Amino acid sequence: MDGNFILITVLIATLLGLGVVAFAGPSPDKARKRRVAMIRGRHSESAEALLEARMRKVISNRATGVEAKMLVSLIPNPENLTKRLKMTGKKWTLSQYMTASAGIFLLLSALLMIRGFPFLFAVMFGLAAGLGLPHWWVGRLINKRVQKFNAKFPDALELLTRGLRSGLPIAETLGIVSSEIPGPVGEEFKLITERIKIGRTMEQALQETADRLGTPEFQFFVITLAIQRETGGNLAETLSNLATVLRQRAQMKLKIRAMSSESKASAYIIGVLPFLVFGMICYINFNYMSPFFTPDPAGIFGLGTMQVIGIGGMCWMGIGAFIMAQMVNFEI
Template sequence: MNALADHGLGIDMVVAYIALGIGMTILALGVVFGGFFAERRLRDRLEELKSRTRSGHRAIQMATLRRAENVGRLATVDRLLWRWLPNAGSIRRKLQASGMKVSLGEFALAALALALAVAFVLKVLLGLPSLVAFLGALAIGAGVPNFVVGRKARRRGQKFNLLFPEAVDLMVRALRAGLPVQEALGNVARDIKDPVGSIFLQAQQEIQLGVPIETALWRVAQTVQTDEFNFLIVAMSIQRDTGGNLAETLANLSALLRARQQLRLKIRAFTSEARATMLIMSGLPFVVCGLLLVVSPSYIKPLFTTTTGLTVAAAAGCSMAIGIFIMNKIATIKV
């Protein structure tokens, strides 16, 4: 109490700041998990469609393929993470979608090394309190690797969507020429560059092992995670069940994909100002804080070494997190 009074901060004010931070955090979690459950329902529907293509003896082949795929240079660490890490499957799918040849164990060790390096800089070089160094290392060690992997996955997905209509057109031409579906997939694997070509090549290799076409496509869809590729698989599954002209169906799908791409580019142009504002407003406080730490450490050090400063920093961090999340939602329009 005396320390709080010395710094000019009453206990009521501290309680108010803490309550404000907790309330903002609960609000942010409610918004995040509301979207999470909606996306989970969509994933459950896709999983139901995939389950229709699976059969008994095929499950053994699929398990063999998964075991071969999960073997890495840090197999023991991978197994431990698979057992104890709550979101191990989500991280692995994100690594696959990014195209990085990195296992779950290597990703975890890289994040741990980054966290230790940040803790050393904050504690030893800058002399910040242990709690601040720990929280900063935890945030950067967990946030930066996820941000990098997620960004690479989004860029790979955008590149895939840009080339995918050409792949569908190539399949249409092959089917109209009288080639079977498997040969049409092989043409795409040979003639379309990465990442589309490598995705279809992986599907073709699994088909050659005896895996059904839809099952192989659903498996490789996990490594790209785009709605456009899911459209192709659903269209082929429906055509197999109901019959009809697959070439005509895929031609209509190609036109739809090109229209979606044009609409996505228009929306990106319309929201460019909002995205630029979000980046500037979210990055400016960190830039100013970093410059002050270099130019005048004594001026900003009370923000991390006093009770008043830590309370203000915590409230500001919660407020910024909610603001960035809201601005990102405003500037992001899914097509």
């Protein structure tokens, strides 16, 4: 009992320390002084003051050396992870992501060790959960945001078409879309207009957004603008046709989803049913299911026979779920 108490104490202290490091902001006094200095530099006519304000802005947007070294040592590809976090539309940092992963790892590992599982199994299971759960959650947020973007993107193209037909330039119509279309579409077009205002070309601003979103729909839009600028033609008509194609593409996706809904429902029921029955039996008669929670020092990796069978069954269920998911996955 003393060892468990010490383990829980160390766990709580580690989680609190990670939370303070990840979410602690700058000092209010330093932030106030920085804002005052930026306002003075912005309204000063001196060239040196303007240069100093720009340098201060660049330094404030740069990651600190301690954080960068820590993230480089822990993350094999921090650039790719940073791109994925930006694709979610959330203002999450690498340190916050790693804090969540470390917290899940420590929590699950400690709970399994307190329950009596072997140290090696608890660490391996906690490590898999700490690496897999945040990655899965970020991917889910990315897919959800991309779906919202694709649902409103044809409306943005039609608004661009009406603006071009009324005689407005393309840059001004992009600004109208950023203010009129809500959700991810307005946010992305606002970033495009801001990049254009600070000196980026339209092709560069659009391509950066296309690389971050990673959607074929927006890539079609970027290619259409690039071809039109080189060859000429009626851009309003081209964008109108593109909006029609994207709407038909979305309708085809919905039709495929409706046709495959029965198979997906069957897969969900088959996949959830064993775990549901297992949980109900544990609730009704835990002693009957206790061999699944009792480690065996003489077994494989300290696991009992029933635990090995359960892990093998989950592996086969995972393979079956993967095959069923690929059978109802269609590329359009």
